[in-house]
Amino acid sequence: MKxxxxxxxxxxxxxxxxxxxxxxxxxxxxxxxxxxxxxVAKSKVGIYVADVETGEELYSHSADELFNPASNTKLVxxxxxxxxxxxxxxVATRISYSGELKGGHVDRIWLKSEGDPFLLYEDVMxxxxxxxxxxxxxxxxxxxxxxxxxxxxxxxxxEQKNEDASYRAQIGAxxxxxxxxxxxxxxxxxxxxVDLYPPNDYVRLKNSARVAKGKGQRVSVRSxxxxxxxxxxxxxxxxxxxxxxxxxxxxxxxxxxxxSVFRQALIDVGVSVKAGSTxxxxxxxxxxxxxxxxxxxxxxxxAMNKWSNNFIAxxxxxxxxxxKDSPATTDRARTNVAAVLDxxxxxxxxxxxxxxxxxxGNLFTPRQLGTLLVAMAKxxxxxxxxxASGDRRVDGTxxxxxxxxxxxxxxxxxxxxxxxxxxxxxxASDASVAYALTTHLSGRGxxxxxxxxxxxxxxxxxx
Numbered sequence: 247m248k249x250x251x252x253x254x255x256x257x258x259x260x261x262x263x264x265x266x267x268x269x270x271x272x273x274x275x276x277x278x279x280x281x282x283x284x285x286v287a288k289s290k291v292g293i294y295v296a297d298v299e300t301g302e303e304l305y306s307h308s309a310d311e312l313f314n315p316a317s318n319t320k321l322v323x324x325x326x327x328x329x330x331x332x333x334x335x336x337v338a339t340r341i342s343y344s345g346e347l348k349g350g351h352v353d354r355i356w357l358k359s360e361g362d363p364f365l366l367y368e369d370v371m372x373x374x375x376x377x378x379x380x381x382x383x384x385x386x387x388x389x390x391x392x393x394x395x396x397x398x399x400x401x402x403x404x405e406q407k408n409e410d411a412s413y414r415a416q417i418g419a420x421x422x423x424x425x426x427x428x429x430x431x432x433x434x435x436x437x438x439x440v441d442l443y444p445p446n447d448y449v450r451l452k453n454s455a456r457v458a459k460g461k462g463q464r465v466s467v468r469s470x471x472x473x474x475x476x477x478x479x480x481x482x483x484x485x486x487x488x489x490x491x492x493x494x495x496x497x498x499x500x501x502x503x504x505x506s507v508f509r510q511a512l513i514d515v516g517v518s519v520k521a522g523s524t525x526x527x528x529x530x531x532x533x534x535x536x537x538x539x540x541x542x543x544x545x546x547x548x549a550m551n552k553w554s555n556n557f558i559a560x561x562x563x564x565x566x567x568x569x570k571d572s573p574a575t576t577d578r579a580r581t582n583v584a585a586v587l588d589x590x591x592x593x594x595x596x597x598x599x600x601x602x603x604x605x606x607g608n609l610f611t612p613r614q615l616g617t618l619l620v621a622m623a624k625x626x627x628x629x630x631x632x633x634a635s636g637d638r639r640v641d642g643t644x645x646x647x648x649x650x651x652x653x654x655x656x657x658x659x660x661x662x663x664x665x666x667x668x669x670x671x672x673x674a675s676d677a678s679v680a681y682a683l684t685t686h687l688s689g690r691g692x693x694x695x696x697x698x699x700x701x702x703x704x705x706x707x708x709x
Contacts, residue, residue, distance in 0.1 A: 294612035316658030319603030333544035350383035363561035410469035418500030448506035563601025619680035
């Protein structure tokens with residue numbers, strides 16, 4: 247697969263100047279030769295290449311067959327989000343309290359968000375400080391209102407695998423740290439110590455790890471559903487001289503997790519919380535302490551596409567199904583995405599099951615993805631859409647993987663069966679080309695060629 251993509255790109259950038267009609271014979275001949283190789287011919291490959299300016303097809307191969315596009319699905323999610331909301335769109339999060347403020351005490355402190363996909367622990371600490379500065383020193387309990395999203399934390403398709411990895415995180419209108427808990431296991435003398443971040447009392451810890459001699463690390467960490475809680479189970483051994491082991495695991499109930507993190511943050515800044523934390527519907531009559539705005543949508547789209555973050559994609563996809571009168575739903579999101587793709591001229595017949603492309607259920611043809619790319623290149627938010635994809639020279643999952651020096655693209659890979667790459671490139675004559683390539687792998691030779699590592703800042707960033 248790597249060889250196929252490399253040759254495809256190198257041939258594409260040799261495209262002649264546009265003073266005359268483009269001569270695509272060399273491009274077609276070179277790609278066809280690669281497609282005929284034994285280890286490539288065993289797999290199903292779809293390719294579509296088009297001139298961005300004219301929309302003219304430059305090359306196609308099985309371009310009208312449906313493929314699982316894997317994380318290239320995020321391009322559709324990004325296009326719909328930009329068209330519907332614009333790059334400067336922000337998500338509101340409100341901190342308020344119920345009950346009268348008397349002697350520094352209130353009945354309940356509320357945290358409600360409309361679905362901020364980039365709500366971090368640092369933000370929750372800011373919220374806690376704002377409460378303290380409002381003159382509140384004690385509260386009965388803490389509540390999260392996550393009713394902006396319809397019930398159900400599991401994104402569509404995620405039920406196909408029972409994995410506790412952070413890239414398969416749940417979603418929720420109030421979600422902290424991508425709904426994952428960071429687990430660090432380290433040796434402290436004769437004891438194996440486990441640290442959880444962010445601090446909270448929602449996640450329960452069962453630590454059976456032991457300390458051994460040397461620098462060995464044979465630690466296992468898993469996340470287990472424990473009623474309304476998540477239990478982290480740590481087993482194995484870690485050497486006295488070993489470096490700490492760090493992992494991230496998904497949690498089960500985003501609202502309860504966020505409420506617990508907020509409760510602990512309040513305690514840490516000096517606000518006394520008499521009882522626990524819960525999820526409930528906030529009454530209308532509350533007093534606002536802080537109305538916070540998220541980072542602009544473009545920021546989240548950059549992180550989503552450059553590093554293929556599934557949580558952000560699913561969070562944004564659910565936001566596409568928002569309504570003034572009812573919680574955001576997946577069905578409404580699909581309807582709204584369909585309206586955007588129709589407007590952009592993408593032919594019908596595709597299926598979008600979720601926003602990230604994880605697992606099975608999403609189907610697009612290379613021509614449909616290529617048409618989307620051509621349309622978005624002329625969209626009023628074209629710069630934000632293009633810049634959100636990885637830059638081979640700078641960042642993202644594409645960084646350092648190909649030889650072309652002027653290439654942007656969104657990678658996609660699912661369960662070692664699907665490999666995809668779609669995006670933009672400039673030719674030697676400075677023409678702009680949109681490309682969509684999807685491969686359903688079969689045969690060990692092609693699978694072996696497709697294994698290329700790319701840097702990710704944490705295990706959350708996985709396709």
